[in-house]
Amino acid sequence: MADAEAGSPPKTTRAMIAPELAPALELMPSFELNDAFIAYLRSGEALQSGFTQPPLSAEQQAVACEDRFVPGLNGAPDVRVLVYTPPGAATAPRPAFLHLHGGGYVLGTADLNDGSNRSLAHELGCVVVSVDYRLAPETRFPGAVEDGYAALKWLHAEAEVLGVDRGRIAVGGESAGGGHAAALAIYARDRGEIPILFQSLDSPMLDDRTGATSDPHPYCGEFVWPPANNRYGWKALLGIEPGGPETPYGAAPARVADLAGLPPAFILVGALDLFLEEDVEYARRLIRAGVPAELHVIPGGFHGFGAAGLGAPQVQTTLRLRREALARAFAGL
Template sequence: MPFPPGITVHPELAAYLEDLPPYSDPFRDIAATRERFRQLLAATPADRTGVRSRRYDIPREDGSALAVEVYRPDGAEGSYRGGALPAVLHFHGGGYALGRPLPGQDKTALDLCRALPAVIVSVEYRLAPEHRYPAGVEDCYRALEWTAAQAAGLGIDAGRIAVTGNSAGGGLSAAVALMSRDRGGPALAYQSMCVPDVDDRVAGEPLPAEAEDVPGPWVNSLRTMRRTWQHYLPEGAAADAYAAAARAEDLTGLPPAYVLVCDLDPLRDPGLAYARRLMDAGVQVTVRNVPGAWHGFELHAPGTRLAREMTAHWTGHLRAALYPCPAAD
């Protein structure tokens, strides 16, 4: 598969390139795209060993309900603060339009539940284009408020609540952190953002027609990002800070952050720029760049050392944030 000049793929990933499909607009038939994703999930059931879960319906103001699935490790107890566990709200990726896990089958939530350990709240936020911004992010913030209010009953330490997400989920994590700060909401201990989609300006001006027609090797291309934002934002509306966190003018007072980017991802530079702005605002930030990797590479090459190291890195930093070492005497 040819690459533009200057593109270098990690040697461990080169063999996986031929398996990557050509570009296909997921929004051309979003219902069909979601159904293919559902079938893929159903074909590979998640490992629920050592974890139990329960679904809850959180009422919205219009009378509808937001569904969340709460995962808890069997027999796990917190190491301090009365035995309560930390909590992590997980916002799935999928371009704000798909990616919803099957009930009880959120693989990221299950893995985090066992690895941290922690109570993981998987949020089934409303999806675009049927529900454009701000529906999805308001659902995510509502889930945060509910989790904090229900902390005692869920066995959660309200002082150790974090948000995390990949791609669109990373963008939602950044937005929820801003919303909680601005609205005086529940305090977050950490925001963990993997390949976050934080800037609607990433795609820039439309590409030349000949470039648009060339299949690229990346699951996430500039064409994909352009269509994502076209379908997420209300027609004719400009993004604000809760739609695209990079548009926020003030980043002070936000929780410590983790930002992971991939070399061959169009979201790399906006992610790095956001991380730098967080640092400049006095926020503690850990940054990790995965060399020679594209957006979502771990889905195609989960057994590679690069994918395992990436997962261990971001989960390890999330664990350290939620289980900090006690202060020395």
């Protein structure tokens, strides 16, 4: 009995968090997703007490941001996008990055990544288009992915006006946005209309079975985004209980059998993130399907550890790896 207890996982994984990231966890709110909480977040009261963005640096302010609306797909409402253009006159068409924000499929807006999208545009000299896709549960799958595809079609069609190279369009996002980006890559591949150069997936939400029907990881998912919230997010997106055989094709990228022909991928995830195993497995399957995939696991990282800021070496590493991967893709390397 003593041996079994000695070999059992700890009751909390707090001691496994990287010391540089631990202070940020104390500042991150703990919440349980449910219908009442979502209703509050959609209310005017919640909007009035919303998140305040940190001040922009001089480099970020130099990037122009334009609020646009593009035609929705298949008669859907127009899709709001934020278009970020780096300063200075371009000597040649620029690469472009189509960004999808995180939020568990039920939260968030394109504005939340304003600072990071400005930084990306400035550092890589690329146009960034951030998609304000429709949220669940008000809009079920495939609404958000179709909004992403509508933005992709517009970006491709308006490439000359935007100063964009059609052959160098990448997609990406964080958490649910990473899941939507992976689903968008599959959606675009299946239609064969618009080529995607690269997909950048930061802690992507890929598999509705995680926390629902799959064997839980003993050390992952305790903080920020636990299994209960994951089940809620997936149920909101699908309109059915997650993890079952009725999950529609393309909603959960991890459940798509054929991954051949997808764009090369960059995948990064924290070692304590609920999405660890689904992300590692997705990278393995991409490679198995002949798709170049770069995988990074950050020791001691929980979901959303980027909130620790630039003072944490893990955040510095994450930003550098992501930036370098995109730069290589844009350079054709």
